[in-house]
Amino acid sequence: MNDNADTARNEEDAFHTELEELFRRNEPQPQPGYAGRILQRVSRPERVRYAAIGGAGALGAAVSGFQLRQLLENQTLQFSGMLGEVIAFAGPQSISVALMAASGLVLAWVLPRRGF
């Protein structure tokens, strides 16, 4: 029984080694200049894509900034407490600029981490 188990294990080990060798022989050859081609790709940003994303982001920011100012200027909205004090003190335009700047900072922090 033990002999049979040992034989089976030896055969398995032998085939494992054989299979490793087979995969090794079938590996692709290293290509000269391969790393250089990859580095060219990572150095060459997709400018059209970036321009489109940046343009869409800028347009969205402009629209939302304008709407935000209008929202804060809207006299029908009643702000009370701390928020009301802040709006009264800073004014809607300053607040919308501050919010847009904060959004810009978040984008500047996130985008490099997403590979842009």
Next chain:
Amino acid sequence: MAEPSDDELVALVMAGRDKRAFGVLVRRHEVVVRGLLMRLCRNHALAEDLAQDAFVRAYTRIDSYRATGSFKSWLCRIAYTEFLKSARKRKSADRALDRLQNDAVEDSAPPADGGARVDLDRALATLKPDERVCVVLCYAGGLSHSEAAGVTGFALGTVKSHVKRGRDKLKAWFERKVEAA
């Protein structure tokens, strides 16, 4: 002077987007990533494209690398993800994996090294998709069973049984081939 380790090179890339350090990593792992994708796709041109995409992705996502596992297994995970994404694009992941099982011979560039590679690909085509993935990760990628489990998301025991079953099937396939010859 000793060669810098993968983790040291990754640290250089993370610190200052050091392209030269990344180039060394690419040269070091080029064969594994291309080989892995060739065995998974069995389409030479597609595998080359996916390997390039995987390296570019690795560069852009280098900040997400945590040195808890090896850089090679992290890279293999990216390559495997690129393969799955490509498979989903073509149809769906399952149908693409079925295709791996059904296709007997590579459908793009002719084999450069004759029959051995075709034999290996034919033998691999007899495996179930999950068995094939596990066998390829462990043998072409040189990953341990636990690393392959991390790459695929399968349980460790599942990877072990897929590899064992796959290896047994490959052994039987090659034995039948010898008998027939």
